[in-house]
Amino acid sequence: MxxxxxxxxxxxxxxxxxxxxxxxxxxxxxxxxxxxxxxxxxxxxxxxxxxxxxxxxxxxxxxxxxxxxxxxxxxxxxxxxxxxxxxxxxxxxxxxxxAGRCRTDELEVTATDNTIDGDANRTVVVEFKNGGGRDCTISGYAGVDLKTNAGTVSAKRTGQETTSAVLKNGKSTYFPISYPFNKSGGSGVRITGLVVTPPNETKSVTLNWPGAASLPVTDGSGTSVTVGPVGSAGQGG
CATH class of the missing domain: 1.20.5 (Single alpha-helices involved in coiled-coils or other helix-helix interfaces)
Structure with missing residues (x-):
């Protein structure tokens, strides 16, 4: 224990x-x-x-x-x-x-007789007025065709030097068309219209012809229809 x-x-x-x-x-x-x-x-x-x-x-x-x-x-x-x-x-x-080039749709195209008495050939002046709302550039030769009862007569270029210019909105530029007129007393080649194509464009404008009623009938050796460059004619001449 x-x-x-x-x-x-x-x-x-x-x-x-x-x-x-x-x-x-x-x-x-x-x-x-x-x-x-x-x-x-x-x-x-x-x-x-x-x-x-x-x-x-x-x-x-x-x-x-x-x-x-x-x-x-x-x-x-x-x-x-x-x-x-x-x-x-x-x-x-x-x-x-x-400035971009002037388009056909932006131009108001008109034609007037501008013949001066005593000239061997007659002259129609075509006006391009810029109505596109912007400035645009235009230069060179316009295409010109005369419609006649004998077919289309295409104008030839005069060969004058061309210049490029800015066409201000609302302003105009001009070029001349020189053509022989019928003095024979006969009917000649009746002109029925004018077709103008602005430079560097493909769209044309058809106008009433303001000049002499007819061209002389020729065998191809006579004076041809010619066109000067844009800007080579002034207002009214």
Missing amino acids: RVHKLTFAALAVAAGLSLTACQSDDTSTGKSDPSSAPTASPASNVSSSGGSSDSGSSSQGGAKATTGTSSGGSSSGGTGTGTGTGTAAGTGSDANAK
């Missing part, structure tokens, strides 16, 4: 020591939590300080970015304004310097 009592006593002592150790560990652990909290607190302060530094840096960076953006915006605005002005000027310059 004594042995058993001693054993129980020893076990009780051991259990007490074990409990004390556990309490010591728990106490130690409990102390370590508060100690860890202060440790976390400085870390938090550092983080906060770092955040403040980042915030300050971000704020400064934002100010710089704002300044840069503002400056850039001003620069961009200046560039945009310059570009707009340059484009407008360039467009205006190009419009004057490189």
Whole structure:
């Protein structure tokens, strides 16, 4: 019995020591939590300080970015304004310097008799008036065909030098048609109409013939119908 009592006593002592150790560990652990909290607190302060530094840096960076953006915006605005002005000027310059050619549909075409007494041949002047709402370029020879009761007579070019000109909207340019007229007293070759094709165009305009009623009948050796270049006749002559 004594042995058993001693054993129980020893076990009780051991259990007490074990409990004390556990309490010591728990106490130690409990102390370590508060100690860890202060440790976390400085870390938090550092983080906060770092955040403040980042915030300050971000704020400064934002100010710089704002300044840069503002400056850039001003620069961009200046560039945009310059570009707009340059484009407008360039467009205006190009419009004057490189006007598109005059189209048939943009031209008002008329023909009038412009014969001067005593001339060996008679003259009809054709007017091209720009009614297209824009300036256009015109140069060269127009195509001219006389319709007659004997067929079509195509005018020949005089061979005069041609010049290119900008025909302002609402303005006119002229060219002459020279032709022989019938003096024989006979019927001759009756002219029934005039077909005009502006230079560099394929669309024609048919007009009433304003000149003498007929051409002389020839064997082909007589004077032919001729046409001068656009701009080689003035208003009324």
